[in-house]
Amino acid sequence: MPADATLKAANIFLQRVENAAALDALSLYDEKNLKKASASWRIRILRARGRALAAQGMEQEAWAEFRKALAIEGGP
Amino acid sequence: MTVFAACAAFGICAAGEPSPLYAGTAKADISPDQAVISADGMSFRLPDRIPPGEKVPPDNIHDPLYARVVVLKSGKTALAIVSLDLQFFSSAKVIAEAKRKWNVDHVILSSTHTHSGMIPRALCPTNGGWGWAFVPSDPREKKDWPALSEDPWYAATEDKIVAAIGEAARNLFPARIAADRGPYESVYLGHNRRFVRPDGRVVMMWDNPKRIDTKMPKDPTVGVIRIEDDAGKPRALMVHYACHPVTMMRNPMITADFPGAMVDYVEEELGPDCMGMFLQGASGDIDPFEYNLRGDYGFNMVRQSGVALAKAALALAENMPSPGTAEVSLQAEEIMMEIPYRTGNKSTDAFIMTVVLNDTLALVAIPGEPFIQHQLNLREASPVPNTFMLNVAYCGKGSPCLVYIPTAKAVREGGYGAAEATFVAADTGACMVDAAVAAIEELVGK
Numbered sequence: 001m002p003a004d005a006t007l008k009a010a011n012i013f014l015q016r017v018e019n020a021a022a023l024d025a026l027s028l029y030d031e032k033n034l035k036k037a038s039a040s041w042r043i044r045i046l047r048a049r050g051r052a053l054a055a056q057g058m059e060q061e062a063w064a065e066f067r068k069a070l071a072i073e074g075g076p
Numbered sequence: 077m078t079v080f081a082a083c084a085a086f087g088i089c090a091a092g093e094p095s096p097l098y099a100g101t102a103k104a105d106i107s108p109d110q111a112v113i114s115a116d117g118m119s120f121r122l123p124d125r126i127p128p129g130e131k132v133p134p135d136n137i138h139d140p141l142y143a144r145v146v147v148l149k150s151g152k153t154a155l156a157i158v159s160l161d162l163q164f165f166s167s168a169k170v171i172a173e174a175k176r177k178w179n180v181d182h183v184i185l186s187s188t189h190t191h192s193g194m195i196p197r198a199l200c201p202t203n204g205g206w207g208w209a210f211v212p213s214d215p216r217e218k219k220d221w222p223a224l225s226e227d228p229w230y231a232a233t234e235d236k237i238v239a240a241i242g243e244a245a246r247n248l249f250p251a252r253i254a255a256d257r258g259p260y261e262s263v264y265l266g267h268n269r270r271f272v273r274p275d276g277r278v279v280m281m282w283d284n285p286k287r288i289d290t291k292m293p294k295d296p297t298v299g300v301i302r303i304e305d306d307a308g309k310p311r312a313l314m315v316h317y318a319c320h321p322v323t324m325m326r327n328p329m330i331t332a333d334f335p336g337a338m339v340d341y342v343e344e345e346l347g348p349d350c351m352g353m354f355l356q357g358a359s360g361d362i363d364p365f366e367y368n369l370r371g372d373y374g375f376n377m378v379r380q381s382g383v384a385l386a387k388a389a390l391a392l393a394e395n396m397p398s399p400g401t402a403e404v405s406l407q408a409e410e411i412m413m414e415i416p417y418r419t420g421n422k423s424t425d426a427f428i429m430t431v432v433l434n435d436t437l438a439l440v441a442i443p444g445e446p447f448i449q450h451q452l453n454l455r456e457a458s459p460v461p462n463t464f465m466l467n468v469a470y471c472g473k474g475s476p477c478l479v480y481i482p483t484a485k486a487v488r489e490g491g492y493g494a495a496e497a498t499f500v501a502a503d504t505g506a507c508m509v510d511a512a513v514a515a516i517e518e519l520v521g522k
Contacts, residue, residue, distance in 0.1 A: 017376045047286060054263050055373070057380045062263045066287040073286075 001028055003041045010048050014055055022052040043069045094403035094434070095151040099251035099303050100244035101312050101351040104236040106161070107140045107330065108133050108194055108229050130328045138329040138375065139336050141193050143237045144353045146303065146312050147180060147244040148253070148433075150406035155431060156183045156241045157314070157439075159353045161332035162193045164468040165233070166443065166476030169225060173238040178245040182408055184429060184441045185237075186469040188335040189356050190321040196227040213417070213499050214424040214475050221476050250306045252399035255437040255462040257316075260298040260388040264381030265319040265334065268292035268448065269363040270491045278491035283367045293449045294362065298385065299355075299464050300393045301437065306402060310350045313342050315389040316464045318357030318448055322367045323378045331375070334364070337382025338389070345390055352386075356467040358442070358451035360480050360493055404434045409515040412474060413508065416501040418487075424500075427474035428508060430515040437462045440512040441469035444478030447486055447493070450505040457513045459522050465512075481505045 001009070006028055013022035029037065029045045037045065050065035130136065141161035148155045156174055164187045174180040199219065215221070225231045267284045270292060281290065299316035321333035332339075335354035342352030369377055408431045416423045431439040438460040442450075444467075451465040470476060478500050480493035487494050487502040 015371065015373045017372045019376075050263075050287070051285075055376055055380060057383060059263045059384045063261070063287075066263070070286070070288065 003037060007044060007048050010052060014052060019052055019056040026052060039072055043072050094405050096402055097251050097404040098149040098248035100147040100248040102240040102243035103142050103144045103351060104240040105140050106143050106233045106236055107137050136329045138331040141332055143240050144351060145240045145244045148406060149248055150404050153406050154180045156180045158185050158237060160187045161190055161336055162187045163189055163191055163195050164477055166470035167234050168472050170234050170237050171472035174241045178242045180241055180245055184469050184471055186355055186466045188321060188354050189468050190333040191325040192331045192333055194229055196224045196230045215477055250402055251303050252402050253303050254396050254399040255301045256392055256396045257297050257299040257462055258392040259296060261296040262384060264384060265364045266294055266296060267363050267365050268294050268361050270361050272489050278489050280492050284365045287365055295448050295451055298388050300389045302393050310346050312351045313393055314353040314355050316355040316357055317385060318359040318451060319362045319364060320359050323364050323369055324374050325368050327370045334378050334382040337379045338386045341383045341386035358446040358448050358465045359467050360445035360447040362448050407432050407519045409519055411511050411515060415504050417499055418501050425474040426478055427471050429471040430512050432460060432516055432519040435460060435520045438516050439464050439466060441466045441471050442508060443470050443475055444481045446481040446505050447483050449483045450509055454509045454512060458516050459520055460516055
């Protein structure tokens with residue numbers, strides 16, 4: 001599934017509080033697939049993961065994703 | 077700025093002299109009920125203020141609003157700490173009645189500051205009067221504050237709070253108390269909404285969904301006060317944290333926001349005999365990372381942010397050293413300050429209460445919304461290790477609410493709360509911190 005569709009699907013799941021389904025949708029972009037995406041998509045997917053993990057109550061894991069996104073954004 | 081010490085270290089016990097501690101707890105549901113609603117809808121979030129098609133009370137009560145009371149008594153000094161699921165509630169009547177009926181000399185009415193609770197119609201911003209959008213003066217100038225009791229919901233709430241203080245004061249048990257503060261960096265809460273750009277311009281970041289570290293002041297810690305009975309069973313857990321409860325601000329549902337979710341989780345974990353309580357810190361410039369949410373997603377975020385805060389507080393409480401003695405020195409000092417307007421043409425008065433227990437816990441109640449830097453400065457300067465600043469905390473005299481209390485630096489920079497919705501002199505917060513520290517030093521004999 002394209003990254004754009006994945007993000008939209010994850011957001012719909014989050015709005016419905018189907019957090020596990022949101023994380024499942026985002027799991028298409030594992031570390032290997034994430035590396036293949038452009039920086040701008042990586043940032044968006046990491047932030048979506050952060051939101052989904054926060055919605056699931058996984059605070060530390062959520063922080064880790066948000067920080068990864070910030071690191072890419074602040075990088076060269 | 078003139079400072080008047082209203083009472084220097086009142087109470088029968090001399091400073092430092094320990095006496096047995098007794099505590100009592102009670103809570104009252106202060107949600108609007110049908111009887112109040114039918115009385116001409118004199119409160120906020122009632123039928124005529126809710127968009128067409130949305131639910132109206134009681135169906136728009138997502139979770140109940142509570143008044144939670146802890147009464148502490150040592151020697152002849154009695155103090156009630158009241159946490160209210162409201163934006164603010166400055167009732168001199170409640171405090172006078174608590175003293176008259178229950179001999180509770182000192183009351184702190186500390187609101188959680190939820191923006192999704194109830195306020196009297198007379199304070200609604202679109203009602204042609206004083207509101208929270210723009211405040212150029214002491215609210216007493218435009219509103220007859222005692223007349224708020226004419227609002228049926230407000231009057232009923234005053235009665236419920238007085239009754240709850242009485243219930244707590246009549247059911248005292250021998251108690252021990254301990255306090256601590258520990259690190260807690262929330263992924264949900266605690267973002268400073270003022271961002272000063274390199275060019276000096278202030279940008280209001282009402283939310284921060286990317287969790288950017290703006291390097292603005294914040295306080296990534298949580299404080300806890302644990303009260304247990306003589307068998308060591310926890311009976312109350314107070315959680316101190318600074319953040320505006322605005323997660324669901326513009327939705328038409330009534331909710332206690334994250335403080336309510338936090339307390340629910342604490343009570344689930346510690347059982348029905350232990351009351352949870354939220355104490356709002358200096359959240360004048362602090363927001364959740366995501367705010368103004370709606371629907372199921374929003375309420376899930378409220379729940380998760382409250383649960384995460386509760387877990388941090390419970391972990392801290394579990395690892396706290398047990399209080400060594402059942403005897404405490406409970407002291408307080410009340411300070412009346414004359415506060416000049418920033419315009420310099422007039423002044424108002426602010427009543428601050430400082431409470432010290434056993435040289436290890438101090439509470440400083442401020443009738444306004446101090447910026448977080450004041451809390452950091454107070455903690456740095458206080459000789460008492462656990463010193464907690466309470467936001468929008470009214471103690472019976474002076475201005476009902478000074479609204480935002482920025483730092484002098486923030487006033488120079490500008491932005492909401494610093495240049496707007498604030499009327500006090502730029503050095504008000506610093507003077508309050510100095511006065512509170514002096515009071516604490518006096519009470520602990522330093």
